[in-house]
Amino acid sequence: MLKPLLCFLFIGNLSAQELFSEDFIGQVTVLRDKALTDTTAYDITESLTTEVGARLGGSEGDARAVKWAVAKFNELGFDKVWTEPVTFPKWVRGKETAEIISPFPHEIKITALGGSLSTPKKGLKGEIVHFETIKDLELADPSLVKGKITFISNRMQRHKSGKGYGLANGARYMAAKHTADKGGIGAIIRSIGTDSNRDPHTGGMKSVNYDQQTNITTLLKKGEIVPAGAISNPDADLLVNVLNRGKPVIFKYTLGSYWDGEYTSQNVIGEITGSEKPDELIIIGGHLDSWDLGTGAIDDASGCAITMAAAKLIMDSSITPKRTIRVVLWANEENGLYGARAYAKAHKNEMHNHIIGAEADFGAAPVYAFASRVSQQSLPVISKMSELMAPLAIGYVGNKGNSGADISPLKKLGMATLGLYQDGSKYFDLHHTPDDTMDKVIQEEISQVTASWIVFVALAAQYAGNFGFNLNQ
Amino acid sequence: MLKPLLCFLFIGNLSAQELFSEDFIGQVTVLRDKALTDTTAYDITESLTTEVGARLGGSEGDARAVKWAVAKFNELGFDKVWTEPVTFPKWVRGKETAEIISPFPHEIKITALGGSLSTPKKGLKGEIVHFETIKDLELADPSLVKGKITFISNRMQRHKSGKGYGLANGARYMAAKHTADKGGIGAIIRSIGTDSNRDPHTGGMKSVNYDQQTNITTLLKKGEIVPAGAISNPDADLLVNVLNRGKPVIFKYTLGSYWDGEYTSQNVIGEITGSEKPDELIIIGGHLDSWDLGTGAIDDASGCAITMAAAKLIMDSSITPKRTIRVVLWANEENGLYGARAYAKAHKNEMHNHIIGAEADFGAAPVYAFASRVSQQSLPVISKMSELMAPLAIGYVGNKGNSGADISPLKKLGMATLGLYQDGSKYFDLHHTPDDTMDKVIQEEISQVTASWIVFVALAAQYAGNFGFNLNQ
Numbered sequence: 001m002l003k004p005l006l007c008f009l010f011i012g013n014l015s016a017q018e019l020f021s022e023d024f025i026g027q028v029t030v031l032r033d034k035a036l037t038d039t040t041a042y043d044i045t046e047s048l049t050t051e052v053g054a055r056l057g058g059s060e061g062d063a064r065a066v067k068w069a070v071a072k073f074n075e076l077g078f079d080k081v082w083t084e085p086v087t088f089p090k091w092v093r094g095k096e097t098a099e100i101i102s103p104f105p106h107e108i109k110i111t112a113l114g115g116s117l118s119t120p121k122k123g124l125k126g127e128i129v130h131f132e133t134i135k136d137l138e139l140a141d142p143s144l145v146k147g148k149i150t151f152i153s154n155r156m157q158r159h160k161s162g163k164g165y166g167l168a169n170g171a172r173y174m175a176a177k178h179t180a181d182k183g184g185i186g187a188i189i190r191s192i193g194t195d196s197n198r199d200p201h202t203g204g205m206k207s208v209n210y211d212q213q214t215n216i217t218t219l220l221k222k223g224e225i226v227p228a229g230a231i232s233n234p235d236a237d238l239l240v241n242v243l244n245r246g247k248p249v250i251f252k253y254t255l256g257s258y259w260d261g262e263y264t265s266q267n268v269i270g271e272i273t274g275s276e277k278p279d280e281l282i283i284i285g286g287h288l289d290s291w292d293l294g295t296g297a298i299d300d301a302s303g304c305a306i307t308m309a310a311a312k313l314i315m316d317s318s319i320t321p322k323r324t325i326r327v328v329l330w331a332n333e334e335n336g337l338y339g340a341r342a343y344a345k346a347h348k349n350e351m352h353n354h355i356i357g358a359e360a361d362f363g364a365a366p367v368y369a370f371a372s373r374v375s376q377q378s379l380p381v382i383s384k385m386s387e388l389m390a391p392l393a394i395g396y397v398g399n400k401g402n403s404g405a406d407i408s409p410l411k412k413l414g415m416a417t418l419g420l421y422q423d424g425s426k427y428f429d430l431h432h433t434p435d436d437t438m439d440k441v442i443q444e445e446i447s448q449v450t451a452s453w454i455v456f457v458a459l460a461a462q463y464a465g466n467f468g469f470n471l472n473q
Numbered sequence: 474m475l476k477p478l479l480c481f482l483f484i485g486n487l488s489a490q491e492l493f494s495e496d497f498i499g500q501v502t503v504l505r506d507k508a509l510t511d512t513t514a515y516d517i518t519e520s521l522t523t524e525v526g527a528r529l530g531g532s533e534g535d536a537r538a539v540k541w542a543v544a545k546f547n548e549l550g551f552d553k554v555w556t557e558p559v560t561f562p563k564w565v566r567g568k569e570t571a572e573i574i575s576p577f578p579h580e581i582k583i584t585a586l587g588g589s590l591s592t593p594k595k596g597l598k599g600e601i602v603h604f605e606t607i608k609d610l611e612l613a614d615p616s617l618v619k620g621k622i623t624f625i626s627n628r629m630q631r632h633k634s635g636k637g638y639g640l641a642n643g644a645r646y647m648a649a650k651h652t653a654d655k656g657g658i659g660a661i662i663r664s665i666g667t668d669s670n671r672d673p674h675t676g677g678m679k680s681v682n683y684d685q686q687t688n689i690t691t692l693l694k695k696g697e698i699v700p701a702g703a704i705s706n707p708d709a710d711l712l713v714n715v716l717n718r719g720k721p722v723i724f725k726y727t728l729g730s731y732w733d734g735e736y737t738s739q740n741v742i743g744e745i746t747g748s749e750k751p752d753e754l755i756i757i758g759g760h761l762d763s764w765d766l767g768t769g770a771i772d773d774a775s776g777c778a779i780t781m782a783a784a785k786l787i788m789d790s791s792i793t794p795k796r797t798i799r800v801v802l803w804a805n806e807e808n809g810l811y812g813a814r815a816y817a818k819a820h821k822n823e824m825h826n827h828i829i830g831a832e833a834d835f836g837a838a839p840v841y842a843f844a845s846r847v848s849q850q851s852l853p854v855i856s857k858m859s860e861l862m863a864p865l866a867i868g869y870v871g872n873k874g875n876s877g878a879d880i881s882p883l884k885k886l887g888m889a890t891l892g893l894y895q896d897g898s899k900y901f902d903l904h905h906t907p908d909d910t911m912d913k914v915i916q917e918e919i920s921q922v923t924a925s926w927i928v929f930v931a932l933a934a935q936y937a938g939n940f941g942f943n944l945n946q
Contacts, residue, residue, distance in 0.1 A: 050714040053579045060578075105533075106526045106768070109907065197670045198767070198907035234910035238768065241523040241911065294671070295579070295711065434582065434671035437707035438714065 019381060019463060024319070028388060028458045031317045035451035040312055042443040044072065044305035045364070049295040049438040056292035057332030058090030058263035065288050066266045069304070069329050073270035076312045078327070080273065083266035084346055086331040088338040090263040091115055093292055094256015098188075098231065101125065101250040104242055110188070110229040111293065112257040113172055114204040114335045119227045123254040124149070124186045130243050134171040137178050146183035149251050150175060151190075153240055155233065158194040162362070162424030165431075168192045173206045176228035177220075186253065187228040190236035195429035200230040202291050203432045204335050227255045265289070265331040267339045270308070272315045274461065276322040282460045283326050283357035283415070284310065284453065287333035287340075287406055294436030298427065302441060302449075303360035303404070304329050310453035314461075321461035323355060330406040333361070334432075337405055344409035351413045356460050356467040358418040359404025360453065363430075364446040365423040367394050370456070371401020374416045375468025381459055388455045392448055397421070416467035418460075420452050492854060493935060497792070501861060501931045504790045508924035513785055515916040517545065517778035518837070522768040522911040529765035530805030531563035531736035538761050539739045542777070542802050546743035549785045551800070553746065556739035557819055559804040561811035563736040564588055566765055567729015571661075571704065574598065574723040577715055583661070583702040584766065585730040586645055587677040587808045592700045596727040597622070597659045603716050607644040610651050619656035622724050623648060624663075626713055628706065631667040635835065635897030638904075641665050646679045649701035650693075659726065660701040663709035668902035673703040675764050676905045677808050700728045738762075738804040740812045743781070745788045747934065749795040755933045756799050756830030756888070757783065757926065760806035760813075760879055767909030771900065775914060775922075776833035776877070777802050783926035787934075794934035796828060803879040806834070807905075810878055817882035824886045829933050829940040831891040832877025833926065836903075837919040838896040840867050843929070844874020847889045848941025854932055861928045865921055870894070889940035891933075893925050 052068050055061035066083065073081040091114060098110035129148040131137040137150055152175055156168035175187040191201035205228060231239070243249055268288060274280060286303025290296020311325045330339030347354070356374065370389060372382045379399065386396040401419040403411065411417050430436045460467070525541050528534035539556065546554040564587060571583035602621040604610040610623055625648055629641035648660040664674035678701060679693075704712070716722055741761060747753060759776025763769020784798045803812030820827070829847065843862060845855045852872065859869040874892040876884065884890050903909045933940070 046714060050711065050718075051577050053577065053711075104524050104526065196908070196910075196912050198672055198910070199670065234908065234912050237912045238523065238526075238910065241519060245523075435669070435707065437669075437671070437711065439669050439707050439710045 020384060020459065024462060027317065027319050028455060031313060031319065031458070032388060032451045032454055035313055035454050036447050038313060038447055038450070039443060041305040041309035041446045041450045042441060044308055045297060045301045045441050045446065046438055047072065048301040048304065049297045053295040054292045055288065055290050055296060057088060057265060057289045057335050057338065059292060062265050062289060066268055069268035069288055072308070073268070076308065077315065078270035078272060080271040081269070083268050084343065085264050086267055086339045086342040087262055087264045088332050088336060090260045091335055092258055092260050094118060094258065096229070096255055098229065098253035100239065100242060101252050103245065103247045103249065106238060108231055108235045109198050109200055110231050110253050111200040111202045112255040113176070113228045113230060114202055116176065116205070116228045116255055116257050117225065118258050119186070119253060119255045123252045124227060125250065125252040126185050128243065128249040128251050134174055134178070137175065140182065142182040145179060148184050149186040149188060150179045150184050151188045151239065153190050153236055155190060156192050156194055156428060158425060158428070160423055160425050161421070162427055164194070165192065165428055169203070172203050172230070176225040177206055180224055180226045184226060186226050188251070189230050191230040191232055193233065193428050193431060193433065196233055197435060198232045198234055199433045199435055200232045201432040202230060202293060229253060229255055267331050267343050268329040270327045272311050272321065272325045274322050274324040275320045278324050279353050280323040280355050281326045281353050282323055282457055283328060283354055283410065284457060285328035285330060285406070286360045288329040289332045289334055291334055291432050293432065293434040295438060296436055297438045297441050298363035298430055298436050299432065300361045302364040302446060306360045306446060306449050306453055309450045310457050313450070313454060314458055319458055321458065323461040325457055325461055333406055340406035340409050344413060348413055351415060354410060354415045356416040356418060357403065357407050357410055358420065358456065359407045360420065360449070361404035361406065362422045362424060363427045364441040364449065365426065366445050366448045367392065367420045367422050367452040369395050369397045369421040370452070371397045371419045371421065372399050373401050374399065378465060378467045381463045385455055385459050389452055392452055394452055418456055420456065422449060493857060493932065497935060500790065500792050501928060504786060504792065504931070505861060505924045505927055508786055508927050509920050511786060511920055511923070512916055514778040514782035514919045514923045515914060517781055518770060518774045518914050518919065519911055520545065521774040521777065522770045526768040527765045528761065528763050528769060530561060530738060530762045530808050530811065532765060535738050535762060539741055542741035542761055545781070546741070549781065550788065551743035551745060553744040554742070556741050557816065558737050559740055559812045559815040560735055560737045561805050561809060563733045564808055565731055565733050567591060567731065569702070569728055571702065571726035573712065573715060574725050576718065576720045576722065579711060581704055581708045582671050582673055583704050583726050584673040584675045585728045586649070586701045586703060587675055589649065589678070589701045589728055589730050590695055590698065591731050592659070592726060592728045596725045597700060598723065598725040599658050601716065601722040601724050607647055607651070610648065613655065615655040618652060621657050622659040622661060623652045623657050624661045624712065626663050626709055628663060629665050629667055629901060631898060631901070633896055633898050634894070635900055637667070638665065638901055642676070645676050645703065649698040650679055653697055653699045657699060659699050661724065662703050664703040664705055666706065666901050666904060666906065669706055670908060671705045671707055672906045672908055673705045674905040675703060675766060702726060702728055740804050740816050741802040743800045745784050745794065745798045747795050747797040748793045751797050752826050753796040753828050754799045754826050755796055755930055756801060756827055756883065757930060758801035758803060758879070759833050761802040762805045762807055764807055764905050766905065766907040768911060769909055770911045770914050771836035771903055771909050772905070773834045775837040775919060779833045779919060779922050779926055782923045783930050786923070786927060787931055792931055794931065796934040798930055798934055806879055813879035813882050817886060821886055824888060827883060827888045829889040829891060830876065830880050830883055831893065831929065832880045833893065833922070834877035834879065835895045835897060836900045837914040837922065838899065839918050839921045840865065840893045840895050840925040842868050842870045842894040843925070844870045844892045844894065845872050846874050847872065851938060851940045854936045858928055858932050862925055865925050867925055891929055893922070893929065895922060
């Protein structure tokens with residue numbers, strides 16, 4: 001995976017001397033190293049998780065998070081702080097129970113997938129039909145599924161990059177839809193997660209159709225999807241063990257979740273105004289919302305905190321950023337990417353000033369690699385970043401990088417992006433579960449992440465050229 | 474900790490040649506090594522957790538577990554299988570909810586401590602008064618506690634031996650009593666556990682007074698204890714973070730637990746009859762009941778399975794045990810040690826035939842040490858056991874050992890005991906939580922434990938002498 005790109009690193013070392021003064025690189029180096037023991041990101045994460053906690057889009061916690069974010073930006077001394085409205089359909093979680101009725105009764109822990117409709121109040125009961133993968137369900141003869149509750153037992157694999165998530169989460173996205181299409185009555189999936197706790201992982205599914213062009217949202221009706229929930233890895237193992245006895249397995253579950261009209265939340269934005277090019281923006285941030293089960297410490301209080309802290313530490317240092325650093329805390333990423341799409345829509349005519357962007361949305365564990373998606377001409381800047389990241393044990397992995405989900409609508413509009421890749425080995429133990437809490441954030445680790453963001457932001461704000469607006473990739 | 478006791482090991486090597494034939498030691502060695510890849514213990518654990526699962530004393534699962542155990546002993550081919558009644562007050566868990574009301578609202582996961590009385594149906598609301606340790610609460614001026622909900626935040630420490638448990642669980646035993654004594658209205662403790670999951674740890678507390686001599690049980694009345702629950706480590710951390718803001722913290726919780734008359738369960742006993750001394754008994758076993766939150770895989774399906782498997786493998790081998798191997802699956806250990814006390818009461822006049830005993834009740838992780846509590850004369854046998862355990866990476870740690878809780882009433886009556894010490898590093902991540910499930914049991918590990926029990930049981934059943942009835946220690 002690690003491609004050092006030696007050829008242009010050499011060019012980069014030469015060019016970088018013209019791009020940045022020695023004094024400036026010295027200032028960045030000092031701040032990077034200072035950040036390694038600075039607690040600002042840790043403290044902001046603690047503040048959001050303690051003073052707000054769970055903040056599902058549309059919930060009372062969402063409203064409190066918006067107030068918290070405005071106050072925190074002001075407290076940190078950002079030059080401008082404002083909010084921009086984000087309207088979305090509001091989804092509410094209800095009562096959640098599940099059990100194996102026979103042949104052996106067991107209580108099962110279940111959580112509704114985001115967007116799931118409710119079961120009947122007294123619960124939904126039926127025989128389990130077991131598929132190992134979502135593909136097996138997709139290809140199954142409808143006669144196998146009709147009248148039954150489907151169960152997908154495929155287990156997500158652990159990887160540093162988190163790539164197991166993309167391979168596994170098709171079950172979460174599509175189980176309810178495929179089951180409905182084949183006449184099934186309910187869908188249960190093994191949680192998309194790598195832990196062995198009894199807390200199931202929630203997460204969005206394809207129960208909301210949205211058209212990216214027209215931004216029209218359509219909720220699927222009953223019959224187009226079935227009520228869908230995730231059960232934990234241990235419960236999925238138990239259900240497999242019960243199924244292995246070869247007798248019909250009767251399962252019952254209750255989900256009280258429902259859609260409840262529209263809600264308007266806010267993207268919260270804080271800026272540190274550039275000294276020479278105040279209209280040119282370095283876009284960084286995280287998403288302010290979280291799932292409702294935990295306090296959203298790693299997803300994504302940490303991302304908000306890392307980017308707020310990086311900007312704050314630059315502001316308080318001897319560095320005077322030439323470009324404006326805009327920190328965007330996006331609304332309702334989890335249940336449909338609404339904040340990111342609203343931001344892109346509101347700012348689509350200002351993309352020439354959106355110089356480069358990146359989101360932190362992968363927890364609080366150390367950055368081990370970074371990637372760019374910039375023009376060839378600006379690669380020497382990336383090379384200089386690489387040089388300054390190396391002491392943090394971060395390697396450059398190429399110019400076809402990804403960034404966070406909230407960056408994707410801006411990427412589609414042509415914005416250059418950067419990705420700072422954090423160690424995801426443990427991320428999916430916690431992701432979208434009640435266990436996503438502050439105790440999982442290690443101060444030394446989140447400080448290393450902040451230090452890497454400082455390198456990126458400081459150089460991007462200082463660089464005289466562009467990173468390749470309208471890359472057409 | 475590891476004291477090899479070299480002096481008597483030497484004596485042991487000499488004496489053991491007289492105690493056991495070379496053929497017999499060869500048979501034990503072969504069976505020990507065969508057991509390392511045998512899956513009997515794993516399969517029995519899987520069977521109990523899959524076909525029964527949670528089995529709190531007095532619950533419907535308890536009744537199913539008794540039926541399962543009788544059937545399993547018969548299926549395994551034990552010579553005699555019977556049950557002995559165990560009567561105890563039945564405790565039922567109810568609805569459980571908790572929240573921090575102010576200054577920052579948070580949902581908190583709570584579980585009633587075993588024996589807790591219920592709160593009012595609408596919940597119990599009050600200001601938190603925070604103590605770091607149970608000792609701090611015990612010494613506190615009542616004026617600090619009166620009308621408040623106490624919270625003990627002390628965290629259990631992780632050790633291979635599990636010794637952190639004994640140091641921490643005073644909070645669980647006594648918080649409700651001390652709080653009531655000082656006029657408090659409720660008691661919340663940080664779970665006695667080493668994990669970072671949101672699943673709180675339940676466990677018994679001193680809400681039941683029993684007199685070991687008369688075997689009279691008295692339930693404490695309302696006012697003598699307050700409703701008491703445990704919250705998870707992450708929630709305790711959060712509560713501490715909220716308390717650190719220095720504002721009054723209002724907490725509310727609901728526990729629906731109650732005592733519901735008496736219930737009669739059964740100790741389930743299986744025997745392999747000795748060929749030469751059928752009346753002399755080697756007592757081994759685990760407890761059949763579990764807490765209700767998980768499927769009781771490590772506590773204590775594993776212990777039942779290890780001892781059943783050790784006896785079964787000896788029975789099926791070329792070894793012909795001279796003494797009877799009695800496997801006792803004790804009822805309701807968790808909520809008051811009722812099965813063990815009933816067994817001791819029923820058999821108190823037969824202690825001369827209870828040659829030596831041991832319980833497996835510490836999960837499924839490998840044995841790393843063993844200890845005895847036997848007469849000096851029988852130490853050469855222990856020495857021979859030590860020699861045969863060494864290839865399993867098990868060291869002998871002396872003649873002042875402990876065994877399981879269910880052995881303690883027999884120990885008081887003078888029975889010699891043995892303790893096979895399993896690695897407890899991860900045990901208290903799972904203990905008394907919903908996460909105590911089958912996926913935590915590793916086949917290679919539980920097989921190593923079974924191999925060590927085979928060495929103990931085979932030698933104890935063969936040895937011509939006694940281990941020291943009525944040690945008066």
